[in-house]
Amino acid sequence: MSFSYDGYARPRRIILDERKLSSEYVPLKLPHRAEQIAETLRVMQDVIRGQKDVLRTIIYAGQAGTGKTAVARTIGREVKDKAAKGKIPPILVSYVNAQEYRTKFQVFRKIGSDCGLDIPRRGFSSQELAEYVFGFISRRENNALIILDEADILAKQKDGNELFYVFSRVREVLPEVQLGLGLIVIFRQLDESLAYLDKAVVSSLSGRVVRFNPYTSQQLQDILWARIRDEGAIREEAVSEEIIEMIADTVGYNPDTKSGIGDARMAIKVLYYSALRAEGEERETILPEDVRYVVNQGVLPSYIDEETVTRLPLHEKLLLLAITELLLLEREKAYVNMGEVVIQYEDVCNKFGEKPLRYTRIWEKVQFLKKMGLVDTRTGRGETRGRTTMITFPGLPANSVVGINRIPLDLLEKILRDSIEKELSSRGEERGEELTE
Numbered sequence: 493m494s495f496s497y498d499g500y501a502r503p504r505r506i507i508l509d510e511r512k513l514s515s516e517y518v519p520l521k522l523p524h525r526a527e528q529i530a531e532t533l534r535v536m537q538d539v540i541r542g543q544k545d546v547l548r549t550i551i552y553a554g555q556a557g558t559g560k561t562a563v564a565r566t567i568g569r570e571v572k573d574k575a576a577k578g579k580i581p582p583i584l585v586s587y588v589n590a591q592e593y594r595t596k597f598q599v600f601r602k603i604g605s606d607c608g609l610d611i612p613r614r615g616f617s618s619q620e621l622a623e624y625v626f627g628f629i630s631r632r633e634n635n636a637l638i639i640l641d642e643a644d645i646l647a648k649q650k651d652g653n654e655l656f657y658v659f660s661r662v663r664e665v666l667p668e669v670q671l672g673l674g675l676i677v678i679f680r681q682l683d684e685s686l687a688y689l690d691k692a693v694v695s696s697l698s699g700r701v702v703r704f705n706p707y708t709s710q711q712l713q714d715i716l717w718a719r720i721r722d723e724g725a726i727r728e729e730a731v732s733e734e735i736i737e738m739i740a741d742t743v744g745y746n747p748d749t750k751s752g753i754g755d756a757r758m759a760i761k762v763l764y765y766s767a768l769r770a771e772g773e774e775r776e777t778i779l780p781e782d783v784r785y786v787v788n789q790g791v792l793p794s795y796i797d798e799e800t801v802t803r804l805p806l807h808e809k810l811l812l813l814a815i816t817e818l819l820l821l822e823r824e825k826a827y828v829n830m831g832e833v834v835i836q837y838e839d840v841c842n843k844f845g846e847k848p849l850r851y852t853r854i855w856e857k858v859q860f861l862k863k864m865g866l867v868d869t870r871t872g873r874g875e876t877r878g879r880t881t882m883i884t885f886p887g888l889p890a891n892s893v894v895g896i897n898r899i900p901l902d903l904l905e906k907i908l909r910d911s912i913e914k915e916l917s918s919r920g921e922e923r924g925e926e927l928t929e
């Protein structure tokens with residue numbers, strides 16, 4: 493079985509809009525999350541209406557894929573739209589994902605950049621930066637709605653404690669700043685993360701906690717159909733009720749038995765990969781065997797792997813792509829040797845118009861990937877010379893949260909290619925912007 497990767501130019505048989513099946517896409521409607529949206533708007537109403545000198549905090553808690561980010565971003569989008577139309581006073585909306593912005597400084601720099609400020613990487617302490625950014629917002633007589641996603645990461649660091657402190661005490665810490673601040677803080681493991689924070693910070697932070705329960709099968713069916721019918725991500729005729737039920741039953745949470753994951757991201761991914769497989773086999777419809785294949789190949793629950801992979805630096809991705817291509821070429825082999833990998837990597841770099849790194853740097857990157865648990869190495873016999881390093885994708889070592897082996901190689905190849913292309917083209921756009929300035 494092979495997926496067709498060159499299918500972008502041709503009309504697709506099943507997938508109409510790939511973007512709408514990606515994890516970052518925020519859909520127009522969020523079935524089964526009306527309550528959480530209403531509750532957030534209620535808590536934030538003073539800030540949204542432009543009242544100064546208020547701090548409103550709301551905490552979202554729930555497992556992966558339960559719609560926390562989607563709800564927060566939807567609210568951010570609506571508030572921004574309303575402000576742009578003049579229906580509410582101007583408000584700055586900033587979305588910060590702590591996976592990407594891990595320190596206090598980086599978080600304030602991101603908020604600054606969402607205000608249109610160009611902040612140098614050096615020269616400011618984070619306290620000065622906070623004053624500068626909040627001062628700027630308040631001088632413009634704006635309020636701010638800040639969404640802090642994946643806050644578990646911040647909570648576990650000393651820096652995070654200080655960051656939450658600044659937020660929770662804006663008025664005391666920055667007395668000259670006059671603004672209304674709304675804070676949506678998103679946690680996966682609320683209790684565990686709060687345990688890392690100082691008590692004082694927790695008590696001033698803990699505004700309202702909104703829970704996001706895992707989705708049941710029925711809820712997931714509604715979510716999947718909305719992606720198909722309302723969003724037009726997939727041709728409706730390509731999917732039957734049975735297929736949707738099958739996916740939703742596999743992923744859905746059962747409150748009676750307390751089993752099942754209830755993760756919408758995973759349900760959408762199973763649908764997407766099943767559609768890719770059906771397209772790869774040149775069919776017009778998704779069949780139960782596609783779903784079974786995707787589920788049995790262990791795509792469940794490996795989306796973590798996908799995000800871990802797409803967030804890697806460029807050359808790590810190029811290197812992983814080289815290894816994947818080799819393993820695909822020689823399917824009977826479990827290991828490939830370092831020499832082959834280097835040649836393939838140079839070839840991949842050339843295809844993408846990227847200058848390959850030197851051997852020692854490649855070696856360092858292999859070690860880095862190994863440390864992350866993404867590849868495994870062992871010493872083996874080279875064909876011509878003495879000993880050589882052999883590389884493979886590990887299974888699921890006990891100490892690893894990722895297991896690349898769970899993603900079928902052809903899917904991994906597609907994920908890597910797409911991500912590299914996206915990164916290079918956005919880099920191209922940035923360069924274009926610089927040139928036109």
Ligand SMILES: Nc1ncnc2c1ncn2[C@@H]1O[C@H](COP(=O)(O)OP(=O)(O)OP(=O)(O)O)[C@@H](O)[C@H]1O
Binds near residue numbers: 514525556756
């Ligand atoms: N109620 C919903 N309706 C439609 N799509 C949804 C809904 N809930 C979640 N999704 C989709 O599922 C995916 C995961 O959702 P989201 O990123 O909001 O989850 P999360 O709770 O923030 O997870 P994580 O903790 O992993 O970040 C996204 O693609 C999102 O669009």
